Amino acid sequence: MSPGSRFPPWLARLTAGYWVLLAVVSGAGWLGADRWWLGALNLYLPQWLWALPGLVLTVWTFVTARRWLWVPLVCLLWVAGPIMGFQVPFPWRGWSAADEPTLRVMTWNVKYGRRDIFALIGDIVTTKPDLLLMQDAQGTMRGPLGDLLRDWNVRSHGQYVTASRLPLSEGQVRWISFAGEKHTSLRCELQLGPQSVAVYNVHFQTPRRGLNALRRARRRPWALPSGVEALQGNVAARLEQAEIIAGEVRRETIPVIVAGDLNSPDASAVCRELRGAGLRDAFEEAGFGYGYTYGHFLLERRLPEFCLPWLRIDHIMINSRFEARRCWTGTAEASDHRPVIADLGLGSVDPRVTLSLP
Numbered sequence: 255m256s257p258g259s260r261f262p263p264w265l266a267r268l269t270a271g272y273w274v275l276l277a278v279v280s281g282a283g284w285l286g287a288d289r290w291w292l293g294a295l296n297l298y299l300p301q302w303l304w305a306l307p308g309l310v311l312t313v314w315t316f317v318t319a320r321r322w323l324w325v326p327l328v329c330l331l332w333v334a335g336p337i338m339g340f341q342v343p344f345p346w347r348g349w350s351a352a353d354e355p356t357l358r359v360m361t362w363n364v365k366y367g368r369r370d371i372f373a374l375i376g377d378i379v380t381t382k383p384d385l386l387l388m389q390d391a392q393g394t395m396r397g398p399l400g401d402l403l404r405d406w407n408v409r410s411h412g413q414y415v416t417a418s419r420l421p422l423s424e425g426q427v428r429w430i431s432f433a434g435e436k437h438t439s440l441r442c443e444l445q446l447g448p449q450s451v452a453v454y455n456v457h458f459q460t461p462r463r464g465l466n467a468l469r470r471a472r473r474r475p476w477a478l479p480s481g482v483e484a485l486q487g488n489v490a491a492r493l494e495q496a497e498i499i500a501g502e503v504r505r506e507t508i509p510v511i512v513a514g515d516l517n518s519p520d521a522s523a524v525c526r527e528l529r530g531a532g533l534r535d536a537f538e539e540a541g542f543g544y545g546y547t548y549g550h551f552l553l554e555r556r557l558p559e560f561c562l563p564w565l566r567i568d569h570i571m572i573n574s575r576f577e578a579r580r581c582w583t584g585t586a587e588a589s590d591h592r593p594v595i596a597d598l599g600l601g602s603v604d605p606r607v608t609l610s611l612p
Contacts, residue, residue, distance in 0.1 A: 308326050365589045371397065376588075407422035420444055423445075446600060453510075458495045463488055464488025468485050492516075503531040510572065511572055512571045548564075549562070
């Protein structure tokens with residue numbers, strides 16, 4: 255037998271254990287990973303960390319059993335694909351003809367425009383959305399951003415700004431509160447020719463409190479139960495908000511767009527709840543790559559070369575009356591979040607109506 259043709263038992267056991275580990279991570283994602291505190295913690299970590307054991311196994315396999323190198327390489331593809339959330343659009347899903355009207359939607363947590371308001375404006379000008387939904391936007395309309403949107407139909411409430419080039423109804427405040435805190439969302443109706451569309455601008459509870467509580471507990475092991483409880487309560491708050499929005503969506507009889515900062519990755523119970531109400535994620539349907547929107551600024555002071563996002567927590571979700579034709583993310587300079595942009599098709603719109611405006 256030639257050297258490197260036999261898979262050493264110790265390496266086989268380690269590789270099998272790695273496969274089981276990846277299967278558990280993937281299975282948790284299918285079930286709603288944040289229903290368990292360890293799964294919730296993992297959701298907000300860079301998922302490429304799961305590739306590190308695979309890299310070590312790949313080196314060992316290359317040295318000791320080269321013929322079996324494909325085994326750890328499949329594991330690495332597993333991480334780079336499903337676990338990290340790599341998406342490939344599928345144009346054979348019954349999309350409408352390309353010449354039918356397209357509505358360009360842009361959602362963005364602008365973080366009050368504090369980082370670079372002119373980069374923010376530049377991305378809006380370049381993207382040319384027909385419908386713009388912003389979160390954490392208090393005070394941003396009093397400066398150059400307000401000047402840019404002066405001729406748009408703008409509805410705002412608290413942190414929310416919904417702006418449209420097309421006719422827009424008055425805003426309706428919808429409560430998405432949970433135990434101990436009051437929170438709102440903003441609903442408007444967009445007029446696409448003869449068709450009304452329900453548009454929900456949402457921002458769910460931040461995971462920061464729960465994650466920080468767990469991090470503090472790490473330094474004091476006796477406080478771990480309280481950290482776990484805080485993280486679980488934090489997840490429950492977002493899930494309760496998702497259940498409220500899901501209930502609203504189920505009552506709608508018109509096309510629906512739900513967009514904003516859900517503070518929840520795609521594998522979360524929150525996104526699973528919204529899908530249960532008949533919503534689909536535009537990036538999952540029509541995006542290419544990872545579509546990460548958050549995390550790029552966290553290491554900018556200590557390790558600026560690693561300023562890359564690793565979470566997709568901002569979403570555009572649509573019901574069955576829409577189809578996503580294209581979805582992508584925007585600039586990383588203007589906010590702690592990248593914007594999400596989607597071109598949506600609505601088959602029932604009068605084809606004489608032009609929705610994508612110059």
